[in-house]
Amino acid sequence: MDETTLIQQALQGDLDSFNRLVLAYQDMIFRLAYRMLGEVEPAEDAAQETFIAAFRNLRGYRGGSFKAWLLRIATNACYDELRRRKRRPTIPLEPVDEDDQEIESPGWLADPGEAPEETAARRELVQLIQVCLDQLPEDFRVVVALVDIEGLDYSEAAQAIHKPVGTVKSRLARARLRLRACLQGAGELLPPAFRLVGEVDE
Amino acid sequence: MKGNISPRDWQDLSAFLDRQLNDRQFARLEARLSADPALQSALADMHQMRLLLRSQPKPRLRRNFTLTPEMASVHSGMVIPKRSSRNYHSAAIPALSLASAMASILFLAVLMGDLLIRRTPLPAAQPVEIMRQELSLEAEIGSTALETAEVQATAVPESALGQMAAPKALVYPPPTEIASPLSESAPAAEPAADLAQATDTQTNARQVLPEGGRAGVFGMNRQATLGLELSLALLAVAAGVAVIYLKRKARQRSLA
Numbered sequence: 001m002d003e004t005t006l007i008q009q010a011l012q013g014d015l016d017s018f019n020r021l022v023l024a025y026q027d028m029i030f031r032l033a034y035r036m037l038g039e040v041e042p043a044e045d046a047a048q049e050t051f052i053a054a055f056r057n058l059r060g061y062r063g064g065s066f067k068a069w070l071l072r073i074a075t076n077a078c079y080d081e082l083r084r085r086k087r088r089p090t091i092p093l094e095p096v097d098e099d100d101q102e103i104e105s106p107g108w109l110a111d112p113g114e115a116p117e118e119t120a121a122r123r124e125l126v127q128l129i130q131v132c133l134d135q136l137p138e139d140f141r142v143v144v145a146l147v148d149i150e151g152l153d154y155s156e157a158a159q160a161i162h163k164p165v166g167t168v169k170s171r172l173a174r175a176r177l178r179l180r181a182c183l184q185g186a187g188e189l190l191p192p193a194f195r196l197v198g199e200v201d202e
Numbered sequence: 203m204k205g206n207i208s209p210r211d212w213q214d215l216s217a218f219l220d221r222q223l224n225d226r227q228f229a230r231l232e233a234r235l236s237a238d239p240a241l242q243s244a245l246a247d248m249h250q251m252r253l254l255l256r257s258q259p260k261p262r263l264r265r266n267f268t269l270t271p272e273m274a275s276v277h278s279g280m281v282i283p284k285r286s287s288r289n290y291h292s293a294a295i296p297a298l299s300l301a302s303a304m305a306s307i308l309f310l311a312v313l314m315g316d317l318l319i320r321r322t323p324l325p326a327a328q329p330v331e332i333m334r335q336e337l338s339l340e341a342e343i344g345s346t347a348l349e350t351a352e353v354q355a356t357a358v359p360e361s362a363l364g365q366m367a368a369p370k371a372l373v374y375p376p377p378t379e380i381a382s383p384l385s386e387s388a389p390a391a392e393p394a395a396d397l398a399q400a401t402d403t404q405t406n407a408r409q410v411l412p413e414g415g416r417a418g419v420f421g422m423n424r425q426a427t428l429g430l431e432l433s434l435a436l437l438a439v440a441a442g443v444a445v446i447y448l449k450r451k452a453r454q455r456s457l458a
Contacts, residue, residue, distance in 0.1 A: 015274050018274075027260070030267070051267050052269065176212075
């Protein structure tokens, strides 16, 4: 069954049809939320909120890319969460256990196929990239997540953030420059295979 | 030498990597790249970083985000609603709004028309003409009454005339109503019935030209115009109040 048919059936109140759409897009929505929020549980909450809001506002979908429409809802959900965070005093960047102790190796990061050193290097890289992403302004971060991580083209990303393509182009270039500076600033932490060759010259 | 790369160049390099430049821009940048090692190095950096980002492991889902019926019913307003009397009330809002608007417009039109008619001065010749019409009408009535009285005087005895003179004073209208030179010239012995008929005719003739000889809006007299204005104003206000009430109820229901 194609996407349009599923949407039409969902519009008539068919929850099963809508849930098939959820299954098709949940990975992408969760990844975007995770890149935006940097933590698993808030990202899960944002993803769930996204699908609930999408179901509630399905009548507001006016055709076009359903993926971009969903991504826009997810982006707004992430912005809402980030605004809530700003009102809170502190939020730990690293996952913590019940005793507020930092969890050294979150289970979802572990890859059983890698050697311990490789796992450690990859984990460091993942953390470093996430730290650098977190340092970006939210408007830049979402563009990087959409284009560089999710692989959307500029027009899809523009629809998702409801901005012109030129804005996406400009924000992406500036975000890449900042990311490059951030990663090069932590050069020793980068695995040799990923070390950037240039100098920081922003 | 990357210090010479302008923000615009970085933007073009970024779009170049994503193949988002048009043919002309692409060709121009390609030509610059072939001649400028600094640009080449910057492009390589950006390319490397994009690879780095894209090589990131994708976090795995710990659960699905499918909606349960509870989530859908609790959070969704899109479940097909049952038709209820409340919905019919909501459906009445547009009709009531239209009625209120139409009544307001009609009210204003009638009011303006009424004001215009009342404020427009009559042509100077008009009162004279009306008076002339009245005089000719009264003259006609007077002559008819005289002829009738003469015919009856020949047939009725004088004693009967004395009896009939008494009720004449009772049926005479007030002096202001019938005071005119011609009515005064009518003989004192005219029959009461004729006088009453003459007075009725005179009154009817005056009713054709109400209030100084002019008609109201839509040819209605003053009282009818006032009644129409009042009805329209009441309808406009009542429909407006009903719309506000129904809208407030609908808002309260949606918040609940």
